Structure formats: C-alpha cells, structure tokens
Amino acid sequence: MADxxxxxNNQVEETPVGQEEVAQVAERYYEDExxxxxxxALRMAGLYALITFFALFIIIPFYWMIIxxxxxxxxxxxxxxxxxxxxxxxxxxxFSAALERAPFIRYTLNTVTVAVVATTGTVFTTxxxxxxxxxLNFKGRDALFMVFVATMMIPGEIFVITNFITVAxxxxxxxxxxxxxxxxxxAPFMTSVFYIFFLRQAFKTVPDExxxxxxxxxxxxxxxxxxxxxxxxxxxxxxxxxLNAMNTWNAYIWPNLISMKQEFKLxxxxxxxxxxTSAGRPIYNEQMAAAMIVTIPLIIVFLLLKKYIMRGVxxxxxxx
Amino acid sequence: xxEDQHNVKAWFYxxxxxxxxxxxxxxxxxxxxxxxxxxxYNYLLGTHEGxxxxxxxxxxxxxxxxxxxxxxxxxxxxxxxxxxVIVALLISAWLNGIKKxxxxxxxxxxxxxVTNAIAVGMAFAFLFNRDFGxxxxxxxxxxxxxINWVNTGASWTQAMFALVIYITWLGLAFxxxxxxxxxQGIDKQYYEAARVDSASRSRIFRRITVPLxxxxxxxxxxxxxxxxxxxxxxxxxxxxQRLGPPGNDKSLITVVALVYEGIDNAASPGALSxxxxxxxxxxxxxxxFTLINFQVSKTRVHY
Numbered sequence: 001m002a003d004x005x006x007x008x009n010n011q012v013e014e015t016p017v018g019q020e021e022v023a024q025v026a027e028r029y030y031e032d033e034x035x036x037x038x039x040x041a042l043r044m045a046g047l048y049a050l051i052t053f054f055a056l057f058i059i060i061p062f063y064w065m066i067i068x069x070x071x072x073x074x075x076x077x078x079x080x081x082x083x084x085x086x087x088x089x090x091x092x093x094x095f096s097a098a099l100e101r102a103p104f105i106r107y108t109l110n111t112v113t114v115a116v117v118a119t120t121g122t123v124f125t126t127x128x129x130x131x132x133x134x135x136l137n138f139k140g141r142d143a144l145f146m147v148f149v150a151t152m153m154i155p156g157e158i159f160v161i162t163n164f165i166t167v168a169x170x171x172x173x174x175x176x177x178x179x180x181x182x183x184x185x186x187a188p189f190m191t192s193v194f195y196i197f198f199l200r201q202a203f204k205t206v207p208d209e210x211x212x213x214x215x216x217x218x219x220x221x222x223x224x225x226x227x228x229x230x231x232x233x234x235x236x237x238x239x240x241x242x243l244n245a246m247n248t249w250n251a252y253i254w255p256n257l258i259s260m261k262q263e264f265k266l267x268x269x270x271x272x273x274x275x276x277t278s279a280g281r282p283i284y285n286e287q288m289a290a291a292m293i294v295t296i297p298l299i300i301v302f303l304l305l306k307k308y309i310m311r312g313v314x315x316x317x318x319x320x
Numbered sequence: 321x322x323e324d325q326h327n328v329k330a331w332f333y334x335x336x337x338x339x340x341x342x343x344x345x346x347x348x349x350x351x352x353x354x355x356x357x358x359x360x361y362n363y364l365l366g367t368h369e370g371x372x373x374x375x376x377x378x379x380x381x382x383x384x385x386x387x388x389x390x391x392x393x394x395x396x397x398x399x400x401x402x403x404x405v406i407v408a409l410l411i412s413a414w415l416n417g418i419k420k421x422x423x424x425x426x427x428x429x430x431x432x433x434v435t436n437a438i439a440v441g442m443a444f445a446f447l448f449n450r451d452f453g454x455x456x457x458x459x460x461x462x463x464x465x466x467i468n469w470v471n472t473g474a475s476w477t478q479a480m481f482a483l484v485i486y487i488t489w490l491g492l493a494f495x496x497x498x499x500x501x502x503x504q505g506i507d508k509q510y511y512e513a514a515r516v517d518s519a520s521r522s523r524i525f526r527r528i529t530v531p532l533x534x535x536x537x538x539x540x541x542x543x544x545x546x547x548x549x550x551x552x553x554x555x556x557x558x559x560x561q562r563l564g565p566p567g568n569d570k571s572l573i574t575v576v577a578l579v580y581e582g583i584d585n586a587a588s589p590g591a592l593s594x595x596x597x598x599x600x601x602x603x604x605x606x607x608x609f610t611l612i613n614f615q616v617s618k619t620r621v622h623y
Contacts, residue, residue, distance in 0.1 A: 047418055051415065051418065055428045058428055058432060058492070061440055061447055064454055065440070065443035076452060079451045125337040126337070129333065129338075132330045138326050138329075148341075157576055158348065159344060159348040159352075160583065161351075161355065162348035164363075164583050164586065187340070188340075191336070191337040191341060221326075246434060250438075252556065253552070257584075268437075271439060294438070295435055295436055298436060301434075309434070310430055
C-alpha cells in the first residue's frame with residue numbers, strides 16, 4: 001500500500017496547480033487514504049476470521065478428545081452433549097482405568113525401544129550413504145542414485161508381503177522372543193532412501209575447499225565425515241531423527257502383522273485392540289483418555305522441537 | 321570437481337544401507353513379481369505348483385470385496401485430494417497475508433501431522449457419534465435431525481462422508497506447510513508490480529500466486545494421490561478392524577486392506593500371491609495417475 005501512496009504523491013507534486021487546488025487534492029488524498037485504511041482493516045478482519053474458522057476445524061477433534069477423556073460416564077452419555085466440564089469435576093480416574101484395560105506402560109516401553117533402535121540404525125546408515133553420494137566419486141554413482149530414488153515411487157505394500165516372508169524365514173516370528181520381535185520391528189526400517197536423498201542435499205552444501213583443506217591437513221575421509229560433515233548437517237540429522245522416531249510412535253500396520261504375542265505390540269496396536277471388542281457398550285471416556293495417553297506425548301515433543309520438525313517438512317516434504 | 325576415484329571406499333560407506341535395501345526393498349520388488357506368477361505358493365516351505373500368467377490377478381479381482389475396495393479407494397482419492405489441496409492452498413495464502421499470530425496459527429495447522437492416526441481416528445468417530453457427538457449437536461442448531469454417521473447400521477454414504485472428512489483433516493497439515501514455505505519464497509517484486517498495475521486480489525492469486533506455486537502444487541498433488549491410494553490406517557482408526565460401522569462390516573474396505581488380509585491369511589496356499597497381485601494392480605493404478613499428473617504438468621506447470 002505504501003508504494004501506491006507514493007505514486008499518487010508524486011503525481012500531486014508534479015502537476016503545476018494553484019494553492020487552492022493543492023489543498024483540495026490533498027484533502028481528497030487524505031480521504032482516499034482513510035478509505036484505503038478502512039478497507040484494509042476490514043480485509044484483515046476477514047482474513048483472521050477465515051483462518052480462525054479453519055484453525056477451529058483443526059483444534060476441535062483434540063478438544064473433543066480431551067474433554068471427553070475427562071468426563072464421567074454419565075456426562076459422556078448426555079444428549080445433547082456437554083461442551084464444557086467444570087475442572088473440579090474432571091474425572092482423572094479415566095486414565096488409570098484406561099491403563100488397566102491394556103498394558104500401555106509396557107507398550108510405551110516397547111515403542112520407545114523400537115524407536116531408539118530403528119532410529120539409531122537409520123541415522124547411521126543414512127549418514128554413511130549420504131556421504132558416499134555427496135562427496136565420493138565412484139563408478140555408477142549416478143545410476144545407483146537413480147535406482148534409489150526410483151524405489152520411492154513404489155507403494156510400500158509391495159515390499160511388505162515379501163518382508164513378512166523374510167522375517168518369518170529369519171525365524172523371528174515362530175516362538176517369538178522379545179529380541180525376535182525387536183528385530184522384526186526394526187530391521188526393515190534401519191535405512192531410508194528418502195532420508196539419504198534428504199541428507200545428501202545438506203551434505204552437498206559443504207564447500208569442496210573444506211574437503212581439500214582437510215585432505216591437506218592429513219585427515220581421512222572418515223575423520224572429515226564425523227568432524228566436519230556431520231556437524232554441518234546436524235540440523236537435517238536432527239530432523240531425520242525426530243521424524244523417524246515419530247513414525248515409529250505412529251506405526252500400526254507392520255507391528256500389528258509381526259507381533260505374535262500381545263505383550264510385544266506397540267502403543268497404536270494396544271490402543272486400537274483395547275477398545276475394539278464388540279462385546280458391550282463402548283466406554284468412550286476411557287477410550288478418549290487412552291487416546292490422550294498416546295497423543296499428548298507426541299504433541300509435547302512437537303512443541304519442544306517444532307523448529308526442526310517444521311523446517312524439515314516444509315523444505316522437503318516427508319510423509320512417513 | 322572430485323578428481324579422486326574412491327571405488328572401493330565408496331562401496332564400504334554404502335554397504336550397510338545397500339545390504340538392508342537389498343533385503344527389504346530391492347529383493348521384495350522382484351519377489352512380488354515372482355509371487356504374482358506362481359501357483360499355490362507356500363511361504364513356510366517356499367514351494368509352489370508351477371507358473372501362471374493371469375490366475376492370481378483373476379483371484380484378486382474375484383475377491384468378494386475387490387470391487388468395493390477399489391470403489392472406496394478411488395472415491396477417497398478423488399474427493400479428499402482435490403478438497404485438501406484447494407483448502408490447503410487457501411489457508412496457506414491467508415496465513416502468508418498475516419503477520420500477527422502467524423506462528424501460532426502455523427503451529428495449529430501443523431498439529432494433525434504429528435498425531436497418531438489411530439488415536440485421532442477414534443476421536444473423530446466420537447465426534448460423529450449419533451447421540452453424544454459434536455457434529456450432530458452443531459447440525460442441530462440448523463434444525464437437522466441427528467444423523468447416524470458411524471453407529472450401528474450407518475449407511476455407506478454417511479460413514480464414508482465422516483471418513484473423508486477425517487482423511488482431509490489429517491492431510492491438511494503437510495500441504496499447508498509445503499505451500500506456505502513455497503509462498504514465502506516468492507519474490508515480493510511480482511506482487512509490487514501487480515499492485516502498481518492495480519490488479520485485483522483474486523486476479524493476483526490466479527495469475528501470480530498459483531502459477532509461481534505450480535511446481536509445488538504439482539508435487540503435492542502427485543504425493544497426495546499416491547498417499548490416498550494407500551488409505552487404510554485411517555479406516556482402522558475410525559472403525560477398527562471391522563472396516564465399517566457395526567452392522568455394515570467391511571463397507572469401507574480399501575485396496576491396501578485387501579493386501580493385508582492376504583498377509584493375515586499367509587498360511588493358506590496362494591493367499592500371498594493374491595496379495596501380491598493386488599499390490600501390483602495398486603501400483604499400476606498409482607503409476608497411471610502419476611503419469612497423467614506429469615503429463616498435465618507439462619502444459620500447466622511453470623518452472
């Protein structure tokens with residue numbers, strides 16, 4: 001808007017006119033400016049109203065989950081539903097009831113273990129491969145990279161069928177021990193073509209001069225990778241770590257397929273199974289309390305680390 | 321720029337990833353093709369009874385739920401993708417137009433990305449509950465009688481409506497983020513030039529914002545199509561393993577659900593081949609739509 005005004009201003013100055021006319025034009029100009037300001041304020045109000053409307057659309061499911069998780073059964077089964085419950089009446093025993101329905105502590109420990117192992121493996125293999133693609137010159141590099149990238153186009157269901165057979169052949173399914181389950185959960189997810197692609201981009205920003213300087217100093221490639229490349233690529237590595245851990249937290253299908261015993265399942269499986277029994281009426285408040293137990297930790301992690309998560313996603317577009 | 325050849329060393333760095341990708345990605349691709357063309361495959365023994373060209377595809381298509389699954393998957397894709405892309409585009413354009421509270425709104429719009437699809441699916445099911453849900457309360461303000469969205473005996477139309485709303489909600493976050501970062505990267509000069517020419521806002525949006533953002537719109541459309549064809553976890557989240565409202569089981573089954581049904585029945589001979597055939601059909605359909613998208617982009621996308 002400021003530029004618009006300047007243009008008009010110049011015109012006013014350039015026209016040779018008498019005093020009175022100048023005053024008139026100036027007055028008209030101020031009127032216009034007021035109008036423009038009013039219009040702008042109105043537009044901004046409309047903009048905020050629209051954004052708020054859609055923000056509510058995003059927030060309401062969370063709100064409904066939380067408020068339902070704090071209601072008593074009588075309050076849940078009131079029609080029309082109660083929109084707000086006095087904090088003094090919040091029924092926190094829903095959480096302990098939910099924890100009794102399924103061993104969520106156990107599932108959480110399983111999930112955290114799987115997340116730590118799978119993410120450590122993924123980050124390690126990703127760093128090594130991204131370094132090779134970004135820095136080392138070798139025969140067939142570009143062709144191999146194309147093959148890697150091409151696999152991103154193929155739906156994961158095609159892999160899952162054979163991976164199921166493979167983990168069965170490795171003996172990780174029959175008479176499953178805790179270690180077997182851990183291997184079956186993590187081994188197929190110890191590397192990721194997408195993360196290699198993503199980290200390679202970050203590694204490519206490291207100038208060649210640094211590499212040659214390190215060579216002159218007698219540093220090996222291995223030392224260069226861990227002392228220079230990894231610190232430079234750290235923001236990207238952190239993003240990869242968080243996204244991968246979050247994917248594990250949300251994983252449902254694969255862990256459901258390969259956990260042969262109830263006690264090896266992950267949180268998503270536990271949550272769905274605990275409230276899937278068709279017998280009897282569903283207990284909504286406990287169900288929502290359990291949903292909160294699974295959702296809230298993730299949101300806390302997100303709010304603490306949102307800088308890394310949002311940057312990673314908006315730059316590249318990763319969907320697990 | 322890299323004059324040294326590092327053949328041996330490079331393969332050493334690549335080895336861990338290559339071994340894992342070989343076992344869990346490259347080999348499965350080949351094996352999926354193999355499974356599709358063998359008869360009565362038994363995964364425990366690794367045996368099969370000869371080869372076949374089309375039998376497994378026939379088996380897959382003759383599955384009693386195949387056409388329903390295919391219809392549902394296409395419906396979900398063609399309804400949720402256009403809606404969520406357009407809504408995300410609008411939200412990101414609006415967000416880009418404000419300064420105050422932009423960070424807070426950005427955080428809110430990102431929330432669905434970091435949530436557990438099962439947990440929030442259960443919350444959505446309760447939002448749509450006939451007697452105790454918010455949606456019917458809201459509709460009631462406009463005089464609409466309570467609708468049975470997800471409870472016992474809900475029809476396909478009603479349950480599918482609720483499901484598509486949920487899938488759209490879940491997909492918005494990622495799209496808004498990508499579009500917003502694209503918008504923030506557009507050179508302000510274009511807008512200033514348009515303003516000097518006193519172009520209207522909707523004209524600026526159509527003639528400047530959308531064309532400059534078109535590579536990103538293209539990217540998002542392609543990835544959303546691929547993602548929507550794989551819809552399954554969302555159905556489990558809202559409806560559980562029964563894949564539909566009580567009394568209308570499997571009415572919301574998807575193609576990917578068929579693949580997992582096959583794996584669940586792995587022990588029965590031929591079940592995995594049928595699953596492989598289904599997954600290859602899914603891949604074929606995805607590929608066709610991706611190619612169509614690319615073809616359209618050739619004429620419409622401005623790089």
